[in-house]
Amino acid sequence: MTTLSTDAPKSALSRLLMAVTHQKLLAFASLIVLLIGFSIASPNFMQTSNMIAILQATSVNGVLAIAVTLVIITGGIDLSVGTMMTFTAVITGVVLTFLGLPLLFGVMAAIATGAFCGSCSGTFVAKMKIPPFIATLGMMLILKGLSLVISGTRPIYFNDTPGFSEISRGSVLGEVFPALPLPNGVLILFIVAAVAAYILNRTVLGRYCFALGSNEESVRLSGVNTDRWKIAIYALAGAIVGVAGLLIASRLNSAQPALGLGYELEAIAAVVIGGTSLSGGRGSILGSLIGALIMAVLTNGLRVLSVAQEWQTVVTGAIIILAVYADMMRRKPS
Amino acid sequence: MTTLSTDAPKSALSRLLMAVTHQKLLAFASLIVLLIGFSIASPNFMQTSNMIAILQATSVNGVLAIAVTLVIITGGIDLSVGTMMTFTAVITGVVLTFLGLPLLFGVMAAIATGAFCGSCSGTFVAKMKIPPFIATLGMMLILKGLSLVISGTRPIYFNDTPGFSEISRGSVLGEVFPALPLPNGVLILFIVAAVAAYILNRTVLGRYCFALGSNEESVRLSGVNTDRWKIAIYALAGAIVGVAGLLIASRLNSAQPALGLGYELEAIAAVVIGGTSLSGGRGSILGSLIGALIMAVLTNGLRVLSVAQEWQTVVTGAIIILAVYADMMRRKPS
Amino acid sequence: QDGEVFIPLISKGFQHQFWQAVKTGADQAAEEMGVRITFEGPDNETMVDRQIDMLAAALANNPGAIGFAALDSQAAIPLLRQADEAGIPVIAFDSGVDSDIPATTTTTDNVAAASLAADKMAELIGGAGKVAVVAHDQTSRTGIDRRDGFLNRMESEYPEIEVVSVQYGAGDQLQSTEVAKAILTANPDLNGMFGTNEGSAIGIVNAVREMGTDEVTVIGYDSGKAQTDAIRSGEMAGAITQNPVGIGYETVKAAIAAMNGEELPEVIDTGFYYYDQSNIDDEEIQAVLYD
Amino acid sequence: MSYLVEMRGIEKRFPGVHALRSVNFDLRAGEVHALMGENGAGKSTLMKIMSGIYPRDGGEMLVDGHPAAPDSPRAAQRLGIGIIHQELSLMNDLTAAQNVLIGREPRRSFGRLDEAALNRRCEEIFAQLQLRMDPRAPVGAQTIARQQLIEIAKALSYDPRVLIMDEPTAALNDAEIAELFRVIDTLKTKGVGIVYISHRMDEIKRIADRVTILRDGAHIDTLDAARTPLSRIIQLMVGREVTQSAPVIPDTSASAVALEVRGLSRGKEVRDVSFSVRKGEILGIAGLMGAGRTEVARIIFGADPRDAGEIRVAGKAVDIRHPHAAVQAGIGYLSEDRKHFGLAVDMSVRANVAMADLGRFTNRAGVLDEAAMKRTALDYIERLGIRTPSDEQDVRLLSGGNQQKVVIAKWLLRDCDVLIFDEPTRGIDVGAKSEIYALLEALAAQGRAIIVISSELPEVMRLAHRIAVMCEGRLTGILPGGAETTQEHIMELATRRGSALTGAEEAI
């Protein structure tokens, strides 16, 4: 019932703890239960390398989920994140491989492309009053097609930019603390999450995010230029999608133009499992992060257990429902 | 502002005309513009056989869109329609091919299975208070897995039930009026649409559909057993999905257990293009039908024009946005 | 446009490199023989009814002949019959259609190709040990044939080799990477892995790279730059390749022959090859690789 | 004497709020029992317990002398208890008839609806209320006043033995109030017991038989309405004397014109409206329901488009197409519908107060200064007496009147040169009302131009320096404020239909 957005300033750690205990307790508890369950079921599950594998598997979906969280809190939805991620990767490929520019330009191109695509969706929604579902569905198709057109329907490899695959695979942290060989991709996920949470809870942009989702008309009648803020939020989400594009391109050392469809549902699912309401006005980055982790743990665990693929799907569906049900149960008395 | 639901009783035809002119004018106009445009661009487009192909391509998505419309009007969403359709087809396969029961049992099994799955989703939403997005996402996964489990991951063919493929492919109408060789599948789509529109606008169930989407709390405070009605609506939607399962199984003369993912987005898109609001309370079956037709005409037309496949996607995305924008423009002054 | 011969090819997919290579071959033939082709396929190999809609739209355009790679051969029969009645020859490609309508089928034997992969795997790991399969699809014809070809060969010929896990990554490189990593986690003593298409094979290579294990023998399928690079660098032991360009080329060629009423063999086998570091630069192999 | 309903020692706690402390309340058949108290005193909470919406934490409730504990609205309906809620709760996409008879639709076989019978029954109910409304009219397109009437019709349609009315007249004006009172009289003669909550003190004298007063969640007294002077009731409610003063009308003829509108038109709702307000002046706009006052304000504020007309702020023509343009030009507008247009109810008091002026709390990097926002919010909570456990409470959880105060705080903070208040004191208690009047007067004294739209004539006459009157979209006249203008003068202009327009010109 309460949102993280309105808490008084406290130390970051105590806020995190508070959030986990008060807010996300059960989504978090579901995560713990899953971890314990899988550890008992398979001795191979709880290894450092597998934990790192899970975190790495979370990184792309986690970043996408963070982007979608912002849009969902405004009361919208973004179906284009999957193909937009691919599109930013393809543009990065054009900049780095076709044009041969230095790494930094590729990074900037991905983020700028994402922000631009996001602001297009935002304009459709805010200025042209197209329902977010349709605006971003259209964007999803347009970007999917454009990725294929620009890349000539073949992958673009980053072999000429040696540092590129380090973006996700290298481990800056591991170099400093050899005991903590966390891949950069995971580090980037956490940094994006921290920045997004800060923006959401501490800045005007974040405030309007919640306000638009809560009651857009009332915000408009408060004399706020709601259109402009909405476009800004979609653009920010797009920029974050650009980061996801970098992560996936770096991990595959290539821009795969056909990839991307289906990632949007997974990201939205992570957001909703994390307790963000699809009707807007409520939600948190931490929740989405936990949601994305739950999904990654679930998939990884079932695979490590070698559960037959068809049953994996059934079990995943059932656990998603149960996890959210547990969360609902907790909230009910309030 | 107005809904089809609230019209005074008039003759069916005049209501239809009124609906088209007052309500869906622009979605309908978009459809006409597309038809004219494609006819001019390709002489092969406006042939009887191609028109029938378009209608047939609409039939499955149209029926799914009708099912989703009911759920969306209550303010929910149904992501499970695609895999639920497959699941009902698989169960039909079990009944007809594995058990060798007569055709009628297969038909009843499909519809009953759909209604049962729908009432499960409905129970998750109404009783367990799980957000519809998650409840039906879970169902989507569960049913996808179960279809594979039950079928043994291979298609079930209906070769032992000769009449089965007539359900969608035969033409009762064509036998009576040889000039009108409309396949049964299309006829069934129209019948389902007519029945659903009747239920929506003329029965208590339909009334509560709109009422729940409009203000659920107020309905509850009026002493209505909202949970029961909500479950009933999801079950009805499920039964309609069962019809779609029959149509696709009959068209492919087989139950394809892996099919279904992605159909939900297309159905929802048809609904939204048809003017139904995702926030509930407003919408019409006719609109969803037109929405499904727009999508089928678009896809078919671009193919007949031999547009390169990657550009087809781009154009489809852009036209969907434009069609809805045109519709918004019209509504603005009101 | 008038008088021009038009041959639409309805494939099983579009975006995958394999299908793009088929398209390249078809385009080549079309250019050489002065016909116009289109090449279309659904997003993934489950969308049987979407493929039927594509076939229907293709028939509306008065084609001279049709190339068709059936996702499910039974489902398309009414439309194929319609084509037959209209005198439009149908050429099946990639996999056959259970019907005598197609004038010919240009294909490779996926089962035999996967059996060859099993033989090579057995040879490389010394006839005993644990292997796993990352397949691209659980229900499509190619997915089933390649998986079963490999599994059956292992079972019948190499009793010492245990297949510990078969999982599916939808041909998506990222998903296949996660699948392969989970398999490696669950089976630290794994000796070999087989990926049934390009995406699956690259996924395995990625997983091995990210997990830092180097005792695993990887055998792939199809080609593509990442795969040939992995073979050159030794990360992948070798791979099976079909001749997708040849399939596309032969399909168009056969279509024109059929239009001209020429006699065609029942099956045009375009063959498959195993390639590794030793023969990757051979002319014969280079001709069938794509990237 | 037996009671219809008797509540004893009722306790209710919310997180941070002890809303009811051992409250006693009883209701006889055929009486109107007024429930009075300041904003947040616990009136709505007590009634929600009676009607089965909230469970009680302690105490007992007897219906017809038997213990009862309705645990749902449906259970309460079965006991014969009906309620008209303070907040509108209608299904906007449905028609009036569909709303009124929700759950009790006339049916034919197989769950088919008998829409004709539905509309007929609804028409009958409307006829009882002498309400002229098409049962087929969609509710979402109605003004709040008419929505309120639909809520009343809905409650009546249950034929309750106990009818709770929680501020039914807050959105109504005199004609409809008179109609409502007539209906109440009929109900009384039928033996229905009525609980009546209102902040309009004059109404208590007109219809109440007994009065119960709550303060801070505690039962203060139950008195005979006829024998207790109003001033005594107010004193018991507020805990102090509230003095009513006549307006002191300053001479503003020399001040600059702050806002001038000329020939404002939009469809049939607003036709050729022209007026001006000077700095330091309070202009009241009176009129009957649907006269177009809200529409004029929304057009000036850029919330709705206009067909024709010119708006000048401080002498300069401005082109206002969006509310943010209006705010930039120095115009603020407080909407009459706080729930839909005034508040983000899921957000905290602090966030809502700052909403219209976030720029003030933002540094160049876009980071918000929470501490400053907290200080400001606490300051307004103090100044306006907003009853809330903290500035971080969700606005949704405040009582209706306190929510209204939050909206007022929001616009006071924004500090515009021209402020338009549409029904600013809707649902606000007497004590707080006089505070708000004082605030408005202070703002005017600082040189702001203020427009107050109100359906309460006494309020307009108490506040306004000049009174503009509208009827059917036209401005029919502008009267001077002060003692010489009477209610009759205003009503004469408010009912002057189109044909009499020429006469109105002279009245200006």
Ligand SMILES: Nc1ncnc2c1ncn2[C@@H]1O[C@H](COP(=O)(O)OP(=O)(O)OP(=O)(O)O)[C@@H](O)[C@H]1O
């Ligand atoms: N659901 C709730 N959760 C928390 N606090 C609540 C809730 N409902 C009411 N309150 C608090 O209980 C107190 C009593 O509220 P109530 O709505 O009964 O006041 P009221 O007398 O009806 O006031 P008004 O005249 O403004 O309508 C208020 O302080 C309010 O903030």
Ligand SMILES: Nc1ncnc2c1ncn2[C@@H]1O[C@H](COP(=O)(O)OP(=O)(O)OP(=O)(O)O)[C@@H](O)[C@H]1O
């Ligand atoms: N949301 C709306 N949709 C349709 N018509 C409306 C709407 N709001 C107001 N109207 C109509 O516009 C006209 C002017 O209404 P407006 O609300 O401006 O009057 P008002 O003088 O402010 O009266 P009130 O006391 O009801 O607020 C009326 O005929 C009313 O029915």
Ligand SMILES: [Mg+2]
């Ligand atoms: Mg109240």
Ligand SMILES: [Mg+2]
């Ligand atoms: Mg008004």
